[in-house]
Structures are given as structure tokens and as C-alpha cells.
Amino acid sequence: MKPKVTIVDTTLRDGEQTAGVVFANKEKIRIAKYLDELGVHQIEAGIPVMGGDEKEVIQEIVQSGLKASIMGWNRAVIADVKQSLECGVDAVAISISTSDIHIKYKLKSTREEVLDKMVRAAEFAKSHNVYVSVNAEDASRSDMDFLIQFAKAAKKAGADRLRFCDTVGMLTPFTTYEKIKRIVEEVGIDIEMHMHNDFGLATANTLAGIKAGATHAGVTVLGLGERAGNAALEEVVMALKYLEGIDLNFKTDIFREVSEYVAQAAGRQLPSWKAIVGTNMFAHESGIHADGVLKNPVAYEAFTPEEVGLTRQIIIGKHSGTSAIKSKFAEYGIVISDEEAKDLLPRVRAAAVELKRSLFDKELVFIYEKYKKEKSA
Ligand code: MN
Numbered sequence: 001m002k003p004k005v006t007i008v009d010t011t012l013r014d015g016e017q018t019a020g021v022v023f024a025n026k027e028k029i030r031i032a033k034y035l036d037e038l039g040v041h042q043i044e045a046g047i048p049v050m051g052g053d054e055k056e057v058i059q060e061i062v063q064s065g066l067k068a069s070i071m072g073w074n075r076a077v078i079a080d081v082k083q084s085l086e087c088g089v090d091a092v093a094i095s096i097s098t099s100d101i102h103i104k105y106k107l108k109s110t111r112e113e114v115l116d117k118m119v120r121a122a123e124f125a126k127s128h129n130v131y132v133s134v135n136a137e138d139a140s141r142s143d144m145d146f147l148i149q150f151a152k153a154a155k156k157a158g159a160d161r162l163r164f165c166d167t168v169g170m171l172t173p174f175t176t177y178e179k180i181k182r183i184v185e186e187v188g189i190d191i192e193m194h195m196h197n198d199f200g201l202a203t204a205n206t207l208a209g210i211k212a213g214a215t216h217a218g219v220t221v222l223g224l225g226e227r228a229g230n231a232a233l234e235e236v237v238m239a240l241k242y243l244e245g246i247d248l249n250f251k252t253d254i255f256r257e258v259s260e261y262v263a264q265a266a267g268r269q270l271p272s273w274k275a276i277v278g279t280n281m282f283a284h285e286s287g288i289h290a291d292g293v294l295k296n297p298v299a300y301e302a303f304t305p306e307e308v309g310l311t312r313q314i315i316i317g318k319h320s321g322t323s324a325i326k327s328k329f330a331e332y333g334i335v336i337s338d339e340e341a342k343d344l345l346p347r348v349r350a351a352a353v354e355l356k357r358s359l360f361d362k363e364l365v366f367i368y369e370k371y372k373k374e375k376s377a
Contacts, residue, residue: 005246006216008192009035009233010044011262012061013073015224020267025057027265029064031221034258036066039250040233042091044071044218048083055087062088069131076114076121084130091131093163094121098150099138111146118150119157126158133192135163140171144182151187161190161216166205169198169228173208184213192216195231197223202231203275207239210246221262222274234259234276234308242303256309281305282312285358287321290314294327317358318349328364336368344371 011031016023023031028046035043043066045058062070069091072084076096084092096107096118103109118134125132134154139147151162164180171179176193183191193209193216195202206217217240223232234255240246259277263270272280282305284290292299297312305312314324322341325348329336336344347367352359359367 005210005240005248006041006192007039007233007237007248007250008042008044008071008216008218009040009220010073010194010218010230011035011220011224011233013044013046014194014218014226014230015220015262015266016046018225018229018266021224023265025053025060028057029060031258031262031265032061032064032066032068032070034254034261035221036068037251038233038254038258039248040068042069042071042216044073044093045089046073048072048087048089049074049077049080051083055083058087058089071131071133074121076117078121078124081121081125085125085128089130091133092125093133093135094118094125094159095135095137095163097137098142098147099140100143100146101141102138115150115153119153122154122157122159132159133161133163134159135165135194137165138167139164140166140175140179141168144179148183148186151183151189155187155189159189161192162187163192163194163216163218164209164214165194166196166202169196169202171195171205172199172201173204176205176208177212180209180212180214190215192218193231194218196225197228197230200228202229203235203239206231206236207244210240210244222259222266222268222270222277224262224266224268232275238276238303238308252307253309277308277310279310279313281308282310283315284313284324285315285317286319287324290324290327291321294323315358316348316352316361316364318352320345320348320352325364328361329368332361332365334368340371344368347371 012028045061046054048055070089071091072089073093074080074084076094096114122132191214193206193214195205217236219233219236220230221233223229237250256277272278284293289300316328325341
């Protein structure tokens with residue numbers, strides 16, 4: 001049996017941490033409900049030690065009766081963890097850097113001190129019976145021997161999993177696989193992949209980690225997150241299902257709706273070419289593709305549009321062929337002959353080039369009417 005993967009969504013923490021993004025309290029609650037409805041197993045709801053609205057809204061999410069586990073994010077500081085516990089979360093993330101770059105330049109500390117702080121915070125959290133993820137920030141640039149030592153110490157302190165952070169997005173699927181495999185073999189602890197997308201590899205690296213034995217995938221809606229973002233929830237869930245045969249039984253038909261909501265709340269565009277949920281996923285213009293899809297969608301679609309809440313569109317434009325033109329008229333109950341379609345094709349192309357875009361249905365009808373008039377003249 002294939003292992004089930006646990007999905008940890010951090011749209012409300014890492015997603016909101018993105019430069020220029022702030023969610024209103026009611027938006028955070030709506031997003032948490034959407035994530036729960038989708039089937040997300042654990043929601044990282046925010047950073048309790050920030051206090052104020054942040055802490056209040058986390059408490060509200062905890063009290064809203066969701067099925068998902070609710071996690072609070074903390075530095076490896078007992079006072080931070082206390083704030084999380086006050087919110088009533090059932091899970092805490094305890095974060096500290098493990099790379100020498102971060103230890104030396106950011107923390108101005110030592111490996112020994114890092115281990116000590118992490119162990120004390122993890123033991124404190126465990127003594128309050130919450131689920132503990134120990135986060136190795138900048139794990140991907142850490143000395144592997146030290147990272148192994150860190151993971152072993154976390155496990156001994158009672159941590160339930162290690163969050164492996166590719167903080168600067170520097171991994172490839174090949175290096176990811178090797179590093180994760182080594183931790184799995186030498187430490188034997190659950191591992192969450194927390195991958196950033198600086199080189200466009202966040203989803204690929206997440207899958208590589210899972211292949212190597214990681215048990216959890218850390219994601220955000222639309223990949224919202226610092227700089228180029230994180231691995232995208234919708235990409236990881238659909239790739240697991242269709243490329244790896246791991247069906248998590250998510251309510252994927254609301255992916256588009258949830259994505260639109262998060263994009264709007266974040267003040268971000270939802271590009272038409274966004275993988276999985278962009279409107280262009282099921283838009284076909286080129287003659288060969290449209291003809292293929294009209295015969296059987298499986299020819300040019302990886303899954304059905306309904307599955308993610310989108311609709312199929314046949315676009316009439318410069319690259320259209322006769323079968324698409326015929327089918328577009330058929331949508332309006334107008335049957336046109338092969339010969340008419342052939343005659344219309346150069347007119348459609350000329351119009352599309354002139355306008356530098358595809359045509360609206362009305363424009364197509366206008367071209368058709370003009371053609372009929374000329375023919376009968
Ligand atoms: Mn991050």
C-alpha cells in the first residue's frame with residue numbers, strides 16, 4: 001500500500017509572511033474553513049507571540065470546530081511556545097536555523113546553543129501534550145552531519161517530526177532525494193518538506209522528498225509565500241494523485257474557488273497560466289489541439305476541468321482550425337458546412353492578427369454574417 005501523505009498548509013503563516021500581504025481576521029477564518037473543507041490535515045494558523053489580532057484570530061480558528069489540526073509557529077523560545085499553548089492549538093512548530101550561514105551571521109550563535117535551545121523548547125512543548133514539529137530552518141544549506149545530530153536530538157526531546165526547510169529554494173529533486181533518504185535512514189523520524197520556489201522547483205522537490213520517505217508536505221494555496229513562494233497546495237495534491245498514484249481524497253473541485261479567494265485576499269493576480277487552477281489549463285485554440293480535444297479531451301488534458309472547478313473553453317483565434325469553428329457555431333445551434341468553415345478560416349485568422357488576440361463569439365458571428373452577405377450578393 002502506498003503511504004498516505006499528510007498535507008500541512010501554511011498559507012496563513014508563511015503565505016501571509018510574504019512581503020505586501022496582510023489578511024483581515026475574517027479572511028483568515030474563511031481561508032482556514034476552506035482549507036478544512038478541502039481536506040488539509042494540518043493548518044499552520046499563524047504566529048501567536050505576535051499577539052493582538054494574530055493571537056485572537058488563531059484562538060478563533062481553534063474554536064471554530066475544524067477537523068484539521070491547528071498549529072502555531074514559534075521560535076525555539078519557551079516564551080513563544082507559551083503563547084501558542086494559550087491559544088489552545090494542538091500542535092506547535094518550533095523553528096531554529098541549522099545552517100552555519102544562519103547560525104554565524106543571523107543568530108550570531110553556535111551549533112551547541114542551537115541544539116540546546118531547540119531541545120529545551122521541544123521538551124517544554126511536549127510536557128504540555130501537544131504535537132511538535134521541530135523546524136530546521138535553512139536545512140538544505142546545513143552541514144548534513146550536524147543536521148542528522150539535530151534531528152536525533154529533536155527526536156530524543158520528543159519531537160513528532162522534523163520540518164526540513166529549503167529556506168532559500170536551493171535544492172534540486174536529485175539533491176533533495178539524497179538528503180531526505182539519509183535522514184530517514186539514520187534518524188527514523190517523520191519529515192515535512194517545506195520547499196521554497198526560488199528556482200521554480202518547490203513542487204518537484206516536495207515530490208522528491210516524499211519519494212525518499214518524507215511523510216508530510218508543507219504547502220500554501222497558489223504557492224503564496226516569501227519571494228517566489230512555497231510549493232503550491234493544488235500542485236502537490238494533484239501531482240500526488242495523477243503522477244504518483246497517491247489519492248488523498250481531497251475536495252479538489254473547490255480548488256479554483258479557494259484559489260480565487262486567496263488571490264483576492266492577498267491582493268495578488270491569479271495568472272491564467274497558473275498550473276492546476278489557471279483558466280488557461282483547459283483553453284484550447286490551436287487547430288490540432290482543439291480538434292483532438294473535441295474528439296476526446298484526454299488527448300490534450302491531464303485531468304478533467306470539473307475536477308478542479310474549471311470549465312473547458314475552445315478559443316477561436318489565429319491558430320484555430322475548421323473543426324473548432326464548426327463546433328463553436330454548433331454551441332449556438334448553427335450548423336455550418338465544411339466548405340463554409342474552410343472559407344471562414346482565413347477571415348478569422350486575419351481578424352485575430354489584426355486585433356492581436358482571440359475572438360469573442362460575437363465577432364465570430366459578425367464575420368460569418370458578413371461572409372454570408374458577400375456570398376449571396
Ligand atoms: Mn518558509
